[in-house]
Amino acid sequence: MSDRYCIRGCLRRGEHFATCDRHGENYKGDNPCAGCAQVDARDGVLICERCYRRLRRHLEDAADIVGHLRSIADPTKAAAFDRIRVQSSSIEIPAPVAADLIDASNDITTTLNMWANHVAGEDRPGAGLPAGAMADAAHAVVQLAVDVILDELDVLANDSHQVDALCDGVMVVHRDAPDVWTVADAAVRWPLDDAPRWAQAACPVCDLMAVRVQPGRNGRPSRYRCTTSDCEWEANSNDDGGLWASVFAEPTPPEIRPHDPSLLTLVDAARLVHREPGTVRGWVKAGDLEPHLGRYREADVLAVAARKRGEAA
Ligand SMILES: [Zn+2]
Ligand SMILES: [Zn+2]
Ligand SMILES: [Zn+2]
Known part of the structure; x- marks a missing residue:
């Protein structure tokens, strides 16, 4: 058992400290406390199970999200937009690239590269995305950083000097336009399908x-x-x-799938026992051979054929 509490301050809904008014049964007062008992930290780290799993999920999704943002932003269209505007005003102009898409993908990349640097023992700022980075290149850059961070996640999450900053940089959702975008900010605004x-x-x-x-x-x-x-x-x-x-x-599903390779077609079943397909069909119609969505078990076919040979002898 852990004897530490989540340093993110997570509280147990409906559970109270002994010092809280609402502690104990049958409280009739008007203290609005929704729960003040702290949540235990996950074993070996300083954050609770819920925070840990959420942090891990956002890290795991980061590369897909950045790739997603870059694919919506589509830097090739951004370039075309500039060209078209100077060439002619009569051509239909594509919608401008939303600056948020660029900011968000760049912020997330910078944050994760910074953490990957930290894990590697180099505390220096993380590189952002080059202007016009394509989705697949952006994905690769972020995935590389994320793999490094995830590999050290338990160490980072047990470091009292780092874990808060990591959580803030990855899994906090800002209400308004974020100053620095987190993975969670992007995930709620442009969810992955x-x-x-x-x-x-x-x-x-x-x-x-x-x-x-x-x-x-x-x-x-x-x-x-x-x-x-x-x-x-x-x-x-x-x-x-x-x-x-x-x-x-x-x-x-309870039924056997027709493409199950261990099941024979009528023709294959007939060939197996050197009979005409019509003969095997007759066994099926007579209820001697059990069909499975139009196919037949090899063992069943052999058994019925053997029995029929016995009857014919
Ligand atoms: Zn309370
Ligand atoms: Zn927590
Ligand atoms: Zn539930």
Whole structure:
């Protein structure tokens, strides 16, 4: 058990310190405290499980998000925009590139490169994106930094001088236009289209059927996130000993898929036992051979054929 609390100041909803008015049963007063008991830190680090998982998720998504921003910004169109404007005013002018897209992708890249430098023992500013960087190049730059940071995440998250700044730089969402964009800022404004599906099991915290499953990509594990406001539980398929991968596994459909290579077509089944397809079809119609969506198990075909040979003898 950890004896430390989340240094982000996370509190337990509905749970109170002994010194709080609302502590104990049957409180009738008007103290509005929604919960003042602190959340334990995750083992080995200074932030709670929820903060840790959120930080990790934003880091894992950073390269995709920056690539996404650059692809929307499309620097090739930005260049064309300048050219068209000086050449002719009668040509339809594409919408100008939103400065926010450029600022956000540049800020995120600068922040993550700075952290990657720090991990490498060099405390110097991080490089931003070259003007007009294409989406794939931007993605590669950020992914390189993120891989370094994720590899040291537990060390950074256990460093009291670093963890707050890392969280602030990555997972804080600013209400207005940010001075410095975080990954989370970009993620809420230009969300990635991950095509998540609804899980078939309830959230382990709030017990509602509100968990979205996002399949793993880029070699990352699958993710499970509760969408209930206030809950915000999340985990990936490696957390807690891989427990959630089995809890939220896609239920296997009961029927056998027709493309299952171990199943034979009618013609192949007939060929296997040196009969005419019409003969095998007759076995199926007579209920001697069980079909599986129009295909047949090899063992079944052999058994029926053997029995028919016995009957014919
Ligand atoms: Zn309280
Ligand atoms: Zn926390
Ligand atoms: Zn929940």
